[in-house]
Amino acid sequence: MILDTLLWPTGSFWTSAGLGLGLVLVAYTAASTIVSWHRLRHIPGPPGVGFSKWWMLRKTLGGNMHLATKAACREYGPLVRLGPNQLVTNDPEVLRRIWAVRSPYKKGPFYEAVRFNPERDNLISLRNDTLHAELRAKMANGYGGKDNEGLEAVMDKEILVFVDLIERKYISTATEYRPVDLARKVQYLTLDVITALAFSKRFGYTEQDEDMYSYIKITEDSMPVMMFLSIFPWLAKVLQSRVFRRLLPSEHDHVGFGRFIAVAKQIVGERLASDQPKRRDMLGSFLAHGLTREEAEGETLLQIIAGSDTTATALRTTLLYLMSSPATYRRLTREIRSAAAAGRISHAVATDAEARELPYLQAVIKEGMRINPPVAGTMDVVVPEGGDMICGYPVPAGTEIGCSEFGVQSLASVFGPDADVFRPERWLEAEADAQGGSEQGIERLRQMNLTWGLIFKAGKWQCLGKEVALIELNKVFVELLRRFDFTLVNASKPWHSINAGIFIQSGLYTKITRAEPL
Template identity: 80%
Template sequence: MILDSLLVWPTGSIWASVVLGLGLVIVAYKTASTIASWHRLRHIPGPPGVGFSKWWMLRNTLGGHMHLATKTACKKYGSLVRIGPNQLVTNDPDVLRTLWAVRSPYKKGPFYEAVRFNPARDNLISMRNDTLHAELRAKMAPGYAGKDNESLEAAMDKEILIFCDLIERKYISTENDYRPVDLARKVQYLTLDVITALAFSKRFGYTEQDTDLYEYIKITEDSMPVMMFLSIFPSLALVLQSPLFRRLMPSEHDRVGFGKFISVARQVVGDRISSDKPHRRDMLGSFLAHGLTREEAEGETLLQIIAGSDTTATAIRTTMLYLMSSPAAYQRLANEVRTADAEGRISPGVVADAEARELPYLQAVIREGLRINPPVAGTMDVVVPEGGDVICGYSVPAGTEIGCSEFGVQSLSSVFGSDADVFRPERWLEAEAELAEDPESERLKRMTSTWNLIFKYGKWQCLGKEVALLELNKVFVELLRRYDFSIVNPNKPWHSINAGIFIQSDLFTKVTRIPTKA
């Protein structure tokens, strides 16, 4: 026994020393790498502790208010702010135009890995190779521009009328019948039907059935905490997309959620390719006619659902909320729409896009609604190229990730005035009037070029911009020519969190018919 103890004890002591030594090496390495990471960007200001960990980013992201945190940070620390060990954010419009320019050497950051729907294939957003991205974008641009789609506006008109019919059937309040409606949810039904009608030529019928078909919205909202976490730690997305975990991802075999959309997309694209008219004049037909493969067409139609429905729904919800909260603005827009209707300046069915563009206050409201709450508020990081760069007067080393504080950009008092945090559509009309009086005035040009950054810029400008504006031009006119809207609970009008895109619900609204014309 004594001999055994003498033989075992030294061995155990050696292993304990080895383990302790390895632990000390790991701690020393992590400490050195943390200090080195802090040191390379130490000259750029930011909130306390951001140089040592991503805790500040994680806390604000999971709290659903990263968009406001970056806005506040830029106001406090300047136009270039450090928010993580290797992460910066800017609210400078000129810097963003430089980073996003067509010939910019900046590339998309690792964040984009997390927005792959198919682990084996990129889509237009997740694609980080600029050459491949430009090629795919060129094939898709005609479909988004409407050049190959003769019925785009008519298809949208049909969905808007179905949406108005839903309100008419189920959600009109009268003196004797109070029927509040969650406008946030119903608006998303509309935008889902619009985008599936345009993308698939096969509307899902959310509005008609007045329900969350396939639980798409519920499952999308439930999965947001995971997506928010992956946006901070994008390397984990590659783990989830690996063959080991791929079966946990949405699949065409799912009966609900995003997987159901994958199944429908594959069926619709397959049916179209095997039909006698694969190049029918709609968005899918345009994609195929310009060279998208079957797999690319499936992926891009799925992308349209998320990028097209959620963002447009946010724009409609937010603008309606701010209008209902601003009686003077609401009444001015309602008067403009109803006067145009009474004078026959807008079509009796659904307003034409060209007619809506002639309503100046409507255009100001649309711009102000998008400005006050940009629908896409993720930082969307890009990577500093080899050789580094000088940004906002700071030397920034290669490999650093730089994101955009879109809420910070759109609230710049130097661009939009001292009341930039206020929803006030009149600022756009004032800038137009100033330009009319003084052709050399730069105010409107500066406001417009900054506002356009909502849709990004250059090589990453949103292809769906004109389709989204077309929908907004029609929706507000058709709602306000028929109905009046008021918030049910002004103290807590809705629930809204930011996950790069917005998750919004419980915008309970009272809807009444406007008085019938004599």
């Protein structure tokens, strides 16, 4: 009997052993939580954030993380704790320093979630600084337009197709009412522009006037999942493993990201098999500067996603604020239409140089992007070995620190006490003060421009597509506002907008009429 008990322990033994193991796990978890809380206990933040990521998860899944970090920085200061190992800042000087070219800071686990193709990294998700710098150098000329002399001509063609779509289907008159979801149509335009620029093969969203391959729908469904994974990046690694990879987008899918993975592979394959693989477009430039087939496939996919969504957000957000600000709308349309009537704008499509000579337009574009930065994820980086002193707080190595872009762009110390208001005049006032020669005015304008530039990040992680995006914005605003007038259908609920790192926006129903003569 004793031997049987030793060989085959009773149920009470297993119960006791299980209870003991459970107590050990609880004790270990409690100790780890306390240690994690303790190392950043001196940095202020919302209640409970030092013990779990619940606050971050709730704000992210609610689609308002960008506003929550802005509010947190206003309440607790320029450096705020958001999680057990997560901080966020709205200090422009800190961001410029940690993003600098020679900064020892590295990209954090946050970026594991933005591997759009689970099989390989892209320029955004690549966390190795050396490899990132090498890849960036190969792509700089393509994004900068140096290897694409016809960049503006390509944009012009797509803009005219978009104008034709409005003329054919969405002009309202005294007898016909044709409301249109401008948020959706604008994204059709930006998708066609980026695909035409990137590899000379437009997808035809605008011509077809539909969501080809259900790309936009799948993107809207997928981005919140990616943001969930950005809160728990270890889950991204699990899903990207061979065991679970079949659950993620695949080139064998017929719609969504998977379809675009296949399209990217097809485009690169056809280009490499052609007699002119290095023709003068972005893809040709990338290949000419040494991108491998796999790298080109990854960057082609990134261009479609990042290059279309962010520019579309800048366009539709600024249009919404214009339609909501009658005085601003009238001043801008008067500037554009007067320039067109005086022959200072090309008859077909305005050039970038012509648009840059319209000061109020430039102020409106800056203000639209400032009031609603198109990219609003925290984009965490990791404090290097030895730790750092940030905003007066010692921060230990390994801590993740992100950016509150909405917090940065609403700083009253930089943009004035009405920084939360869409008011393009602030840029013209600052320029006038600077031109007056006062040191204070010069410094104010410099700080405004430097801070606004952080919308595109800075240093080693500055957005390569910045200049292409600004050219597109210049042209589109001129062509739309010299031809048409725009009116919100429902001012009390103008659209649906949530933040998932980038913005998912729809339902911007608008009445479009032909422009009233001056």
